[in-house]
Amino acid sequence: INAEYMGNRPKVKAIPGFLGCAKSVRELWINQNTTLTRLPTTLGDLVHNLMRLDISHNALTALPDELAQLTNLTSLDASHNRLCTLPYGLAEGLVSLATLDVSNNHISHFPYDLFELHRIEFNAEKNKYISPDASVKPPVPDNIPFCAQCRQPLAQQPSGEGVTGMTYLAFRPFRQYSRLPFAYFVCSSECLLDCHKMLYLQACHAKAQQETVDSDTSGDYLVSAPDSRLCTPAGLKG
Numbered sequence: 001i002n003a004e005y006m007g008n009r010p011k012v013k014a015i016p017g018f019l020g021c022a023k024s025v026r027e028l029w030i031n032q033n034t035t036l037t038r039l040p041t042t043l044g045d046l047v048h049n050l051m052r053l054d055i056s057h058n059a060l061t062a063l064p065d066e067l068a069q070l071t072n073l074t075s076l077d078a079s080h081n082r083l084c085t086l087p088y089g090l091a092e093g094l095v096s097l098a099t100l101d102v103s104n105n106h107i108s109h110f111p112y113d114l115f116e117l118h119r120i121e122f123n124a125e126k127n128k129y130i131s132p133d134a135s136v137k138p139p140v141p142d143n144i145p146f147c148a149q150c151r152q153p154l155a156q157q158p159s160g161e162g163v164t165g166m167t168y169l170a171f172r173p174f175r176q177y178s179r180l181p182f183a184y185f186v187c188s189s190e191c192l193l194d195c196h197k198m199l200y201l202q203a204c205h206a207k208a209q210q211e212t213v214d215s216d217t218s219g220d221y222l223v224s225a226p227d228s229r230l231c232t233p234a235g236l237k238g
Contacts (some may be wrong), residue, residue, distance in 0.1 A: 017041075031055060037061050046070065050070055051073060056077045061082045067090065073096060087143070092113065100121070102124050104127075106128045147188075170184060
């Protein structure tokens with residue numbers, strides 16, 4: 001079933017929740033709606049058949065976490081929106097994904113798990129990436145289940161809404177890009193320092209490996225060691 005017709009209606013402000021009932025849909029276009037700012041969480045109910053999703057040229061400010069449930073999705077075009085980041089969990093959930101386009105958004109950083117999608121066709125041009133000198137780090141998302149370093153569950157905030165933690169920013173080569181910001185969410189300053197050490201050692205190892213691999217596979221390696229100014233959080237020494 002082709003749902004492209006949904007993208008041809010002008011000024012769509014909301015997509016109804018019963019979209020999740022269209023479980024036979026294989027390709028879905030929801031685009032060219034400048035007033036559409038969010039998608040229903042029931043999008044994740046299209047888990048069995050949806051293979052191609054085009055949600056480009058809208059005004060989306062975030063994607064639902066349930067997007068990670070689309071295990072058969074091979075192509076996702078979320079370009080030309082107002083996204084500031086992507087949901088954590090996409091790398092684990094979108095196991096069939098081959099193409100991801102998030103160009104022309106407001107993306108400042110990516111969650112660290114996205115780095116696992118290093119073999120897909122990836123377009124992240126024309127975004128608003130955070131500066132290495134930025135004093136304010138991205139907040140820890142509410143759906144982060146555990147510390148990126150020690151793998152222990154993150155503590156809940158006293159209010160019961162969201163989790164507590166710290167954000168470590170690492171600027172890493174990814175696919176055709178020389179450096180993109182990835183946010184690692186950790187539970188303590190000790191794990192923050194351990195995360196820095198781990199990534200630095202990985203970078204050094206990858207740099208040594210790169211001397212023995214062909215240039216056409218270089219995109220699969222972290223080919224340059226992190227610069228201390230870029231990868232050492234404030235207050236820590238590289």
